[in-house]
Amino acid sequence: MTDQTAAPPVLALRGLRKQFGPKLAVDDLSLDVPAGTMLGLLGPNGAGKTTTLSMTTGLLRPDAGTAWILGVDVWQNPAAAKALMGVLPDGIRMLDRLTGAELLRYTGLLRGMTEADVVSRTGELLEALGLADAAGTLVVDYSAGMRKKIGLACALIHAPRLLILDEPLEAVDPVSGETIRQILRAFVKGGGTVVLSSHVMELVESMCDRVAIVAEGRLLANGTLDEVRAGMSLQQRFLSLVGAHDLGTETLAWLRSS
Amino acid sequence: MVALLVSLRWRQLGHQLARNPWMIVTLIITGLMALGFLAVLAAGLLAMRFAAPETAVTVLVLTGALITAGWWIGSLLVSADDTLAAERFSLLPVTARQLLPGMVIAGATTIGGLGTTLALALMLLGWSVNGLALVVGVLIIPLALAICVLGARVISGLLARWLARRRSRDLVMTIGVLLAASSGLLINLVLAAVREMGDVGPAFAGAADVLGWTPLAAAFGVPASIVAGDIGAAGVRLLIALATVAVLWFASQALLAARLVAPIQSGGGGRVRSGGIIDRMLPATPIGAIAARSLRYFRRDPRQVVNVVMMLFLPAILIGVVFMNGLQEDSIGFGPVVTLVPAIDALLAGTIMQMALAYDNDALALHIHTGVRGTADRLGRLLGFGVIAVPLLLVLCVASCVLAGRPDLLPGSLGAALGLGAISAGAGAWVGSFLPGRAPAPEANPFGRGSSGGVQSLIAMAVMSPITLILGAPALGFAIAAFWTPALGWVSLACGLVIGAAAVWGGAELGGRVLDRRWPQVLAEVSSEA
Numbered sequence: 026m027t028d029q030t031a032a033p034p035v036l037a038l039r040g041l042r043k044q045f046g047p048k049l050a051v052d053d054l055s056l057d058v059p060a061g062t063m064l065g066l067l068g069p070n071g072a073g074k075t076t077t078l079s080m081t082t083g084l085l086r087p088d089a090g091t092a093w094i095l096g097v098d099v100w101q102n103p104a105a106a107k108a109l110m111g112v113l114p115d116g117i118r119m120l121d122r123l124t125g126a127e128l129l130r131y132t133g134l135l136r137g138m139t140e141a142d143v144v145s146r147t148g149e150l151l152e153a154l155g156l157a158d159a160a161g162t163l164v165v166d167y168s169a170g171m172r173k174k175i176g177l178a179c180a181l182i183h184a185p186r187l188l189i190l191d192e193p194l195e196a197v198d199p200v201s202g203e204t205i206r207q208i209l210r211a212f213v214k215g216g217g218t219v220v221l222s223s224h225v226m227e228l229v230e231s232m233c234d235r236v237a238i239v240a241e242g243r244l245l246a247n248g249t250l251d252e253v254r255a256g257m258s259l260q261q262r263f264l265s266l267v268g269a270h271d272l273g274t275e276t277l278a279w280l281r282s283s
Numbered sequence: 284m285v286a287l288l289v290s291l292r293w294r295q296l297g298h299q300l301a302r303n304p305w306m307i308v309t310l311i312i313t314g315l316m317a318l319g320f321l322a323v324l325a326a327g328l329l330a331m332r333f334a335a336p337e338t339a340v341t342v343l344v345l346t347g348a349l350i351t352a353g354w355w356i357g358s359l360l361v362s363a364d365d366t367l368a369a370e371r372f373s374l375l376p377v378t379a380r381q382l383l384p385g386m387v388i389a390g391a392t393t394i395g396g397l398g399t400t401l402a403l404a405l406m407l408l409g410w411s412v413n414g415l416a417l418v419v420g421v422l423i424i425p426l427a428l429a430i431c432v433l434g435a436r437v438i439s440g441l442l443a444r445w446l447a448r449r450r451s452r453d454l455v456m457t458i459g460v461l462l463a464a465s466s467g468l469l470i471n472l473v474l475a476a477v478r479e480m481g482d483v484g485p486a487f488a489g490a491a492d493v494l495g496w497t498p499l500a501a502a503f504g505v506p507a508s509i510v511a512g513d514i515g516a517a518g519v520r521l522l523i524a525l526a527t528v529a530v531l532w533f534a535s536q537a538l539l540a541a542r543l544v545a546p547i548q549s550g551g552g553g554r555v556r557s558g559g560i561i562d563r564m565l566p567a568t569p570i571g572a573i574a575a576r577s578l579r580y581f582r583r584d585p586r587q588v589v590n591v592v593m594m595l596f597l598p599a600i601l602i603g604v605v606f607m608n609g610l611q612e613d614s615i616g617f618g619p620v621v622t623l624v625p626a627i628d629a630l631l632a633g634t635i636m637q638m639a640l641a642y643d644n645d646a647l648a649l650h651i652h653t654g655v656r657g658t659a660d661r662l663g664r665l666l667g668f669g670v671i672a673v674p675l676l677l678v679l680c681v682a683s684c685v686l687a688g689r690p691d692l693l694p695g696s697l698g699a700a701l702g703l704g705a706i707s708a709g710a711g712a713w714v715g716s717f718l719p720g721r722a723p724a725p726e727a728n729p730f731g732r733g734s735s736g737g738v739q740s741l742i743a744m745a746v747m748s749p750i751t752l753i754l755g756a757p758a759l760g761f762a763i764a765a766f767w768t769p770a771l772g773w774v775s776l777a778c779g780l781v782i783g784a785a786a787v788w789g790g791a792e793l794g795g796r797v798l799d800r801r802w803p804q805v806l807a808e809v810s811s812e813a
Contacts, residue, residue, distance in 0.1 A: 107654030134572035
């Protein structure tokens with residue numbers, strides 16, 4: 026563990042800040058992710074998770090602060106920083122008039138890979154994620170889970186050092202979900218680093234060794250899974266930090282018909 | 284239930300307008316055009332009412348048939364985003380019998396429905412030649428409106444399963460945009476044909492009489508028969524119209540009932556040919572990949588298919604215009620001007636390149652987080668477009684020179700077309716990097732929402748046009764001079780190729796630098812809703 030803390034963090038966010046009109050979406054957020062770890066980013070809806078990840082991946086320019094990937098500043102030297110990252114965005118359209126295989130090839134070539142690498146990895150990724158049969162179908166005709174999987178394949182194809190995944194398992198069936206978990210575990214074991222956002226506590230507890238909790242644009246907790254949990258279940262701890270919304274006995278009383 | 288559905292439709296329209304100010308502009312422009320049409324209709328009817336009452340009746344029946352046909356065919360174009368689609372009610376405990384009256388009245392009180400009602404009311408001007416016809420004219424307004432709305436429901440309902448396939452939706456949308464784009468020429472052609480035919484009165488009267496017996500115009504045939512003094516025929520036509528309403532009513536009720544329990548889900552078109560040739564032909568680099576992707580999108584994205592088809596259509600339209608004017612003034616005839624038609628067509632390149640980023644919408648994020656260089660993006664898109672545009676322009680130039688009977692003008696024709704095309708494409712590549720404009724979202728119906736490129740595209744046009752004209756002046760000027768001194772065509776070709784190549788390179792380089800600096804802002808602009 027000591028060598029990990031001594032090495033520079035793979036991802037370092039410093040004072041990130043973003044305001045949309047009157048709403049402060051991300052407020053002076055700083056976070057370090059050491060190499061070879063998997064960080065789960067948790068937070069209620071509208072907490073600023075996606076905004077933070079967009080500022081990390083170069084999609085949204087922060088009002089203040091910046092993100093460092095392996096010592097490269099995303100906003101000073103975007104091309105070098107982006108080469109180190111693989112990104113699965115959430116809620117963003119894909120170039121969905123391409124087939125799955127075409128989209129993978131396109132992503133690989135945009136990443137500057139050689140054609141031979143692109144072709145062999147495309148085949149392997151489609152096979153591993155169970156998309157081989159759908160390789161010739163337009164992505165616009167994919168189901169939500171299949172889109173997640175092809176998005177993940179696009180994020181993986183150039184063998185990045187850091188993976189940034191927004192809701193990676195949403196709408197994915199349990200079989201493919203297990204495949205993705207295996208892929209991510211192997212990736213971390215091989216020295217890769219993962220940042221994933223999720224609403225599923227079970228996923229974070231079983232997969233991640235570090236957890237960060239964000240609410241209203243601020244970092245509420247950050248540390249190893251056991252530090253953050255502090256003896257509670259992650260669900261309880263999350264609710265106690267974010268503030269549970271307890272329904273009184275009178276609310277929705279008419280629903281209790283029997 | 285009726286009031287609920289009608290207010291639901293209007294509230295949804297209101298929310299859409301509040302969210303998207305450009306839609307208000309589109310709506311106002313459409314409204315003004317509709318008012319203009321109604322004013323022409325009113326003036327024409329008024330004039331005919333006094334000058335030639337019998338002709339007025341013919342025109343009324345034909346207009347009525349046109350309006351009805353417009354509703355029935357138009358239903359295909361707007362069915363893609365029906366705010367009161369049956370599927371939305373399939374989880375609620377309602378029956379088709381309960382829903383249908385409200386849906387029909389909601390359909391009749393849309394903007395189109397109100398305009399139609401107004402048009403039908405204006406028709407009373409024409410019916411006023413005869414007192415009884417006027418009274419009957421009032422009574423058939425609801426009848427005619429019901430046939431319009433119910434017929435549209437039945438047709439879109441019958442074709443709903445076919446339209447649910449992505450490929451058929453794309454096809455309908457492409458044909459619709461093309462019809463809208465070439466409607467001016469079509470109307471001119473029809474009018475010219477009518478003028479050529481000379482006395483067409485009897486033919487029209489005959490057509491009106493036949494249509495008056497069909498569901499399309501039976502309602503309008505009733506007062507027409509009364510004006511003609513044939514009460515018996517009027518009665519039979521009234522029965523036909525009433526029977527039409529009844530049949531359409533029960534048909535749409537059955538269709539609605541079926542869709543409530545078996546909702547139609549929009550589906551895909553299955554596998555596509557992957558076109559490996561494109562990949563083999565273009566280099567396996569970011570530029571080559573972007574070019575290959577642009578080529579695939581020109582074929583698979585209906586919004587961009589329209590652009591390419593427009594490039595094929597515009598010369599036909601322009602040559603049609605030259606041809607029609609040539610007919611009227613024989614002295615001009617097919618002039619050497621025809622050889623410059625491809626050059627005008629090539630100007631479309633500017634807008635197509637300028638809008639390229641907007642069509643990607645937020646999918647553009649892929650280019651950003653993969654770290655593609657701006658210049659690679661610009662060059663890739665230019666290359667992809669060039670693979671289509673250059674051969675197209677070559678064929679057009681040869682064809683236009685053959686058509687004009689002046690093969691000696693080919694160098695000038697090529698110089699002007701390739702030069703202006705490359706220059707405007709280069710200008711578009713640069714301007715599009717900071718004024719990308721806005722395109723309808725990939726899944727949106729170009730007819731359903733405001734599809735204007737917005738103010739940005741107008742400003743972009745104002746920036747690109749002078750650049751294209753100044754840089755293109757040598758190629759165009761020598762091409763025109765070649766009409767008298769054909770040898771100058773070669774100078775035009777040289778100018779076009781050299782300046783064109785420089786413009787493409789300059790546009791890609793300058794535009795690329797802007798993109799490298801402004802990627803996140805460009806993404807925000809092309810993906811914003813309003």
